[in-house]
Amino acid sequence: AQRVTQPEKLLSVFKGAPVELKCNYSYSGSPELFWYVQYSRQRLQLLLRHISRESIKGFTADLNKGETSFHLKKPFAQEEDSAMYYCALSGPDTNAGKSTFGDGTTLTVKP
Amino acid sequence: NAGVTQTPKFQVLKTGQSMTLQCAQDMNHEYMSWYRQDPGMGLRLIHYSVGAGITDQGEVPNGYNVSRSTTEDFPLRLLSAAPSQTSVYFCASITLLGTGGSEAFFGQGTRLTVV
Secondary structure, X not given: OOEEEOOOOEEEEEOOOOEEEOOEEEOOOOXXXXXXXXXXXXXXXXXXXXXXXXXXXXXXXXXXXXXXXXOEEEOOOOHHHOEEEEEEEEOXXXXXXXXXXOOOEEEEEEO | OOOEEEEOOEEEEOXXXXXXXXXXXXXXXXXXXXXXXXXXXXXEEEEEEEEOOEEEEOXXXXXXXXXXXXXXEOOEEEOOOOHHHOEEEEEEEEEEOOOOOXXXXXXXXXXXXXX
């Protein structure tokens, strides 16, 4: 069974500090991993996906198949980064395009 | 290009009432899903559809019905609302990636309170 675990429900850092949101997954094949973000009162939106290897808003995430992790990192957090972050997994074995989401991490960046 | 449109944004129901949450997408995606978002429980899949006329249950389908008469529309029906259905509901339109995974595009959500 596939599973996504985000061990931290809440994470608080000061502006300018580095931030890392943890995500671990369980999947038997080759997964696609994503980070979605939800700013206050807004819809969920894709932040980045591992296959594109891009940096969005200063965030990066590296897929570590050995540790089955896909942690989201940013070297210098900004107040506007405060949001709910979801790690998600999909893959060829995922029935009909379903994605599995973690429970989410609420990031607060304090001034 | 509107993407995924959900209505209403907010709704208060009395226990036992019925209602339909509307979802429409203009991206011509075959796959659509309904999720509910509850504090500490993340996003849980209610129902999903792989195309017009085809639907299937997700993780938490009880108390909800869906239908998919067109590619564009995927309404979610609550037949007899219960307080446990108080939640934020998100509709997603999904595109399959060439690598076998999928990416979801979400609506703005419906905040439902059942009293």
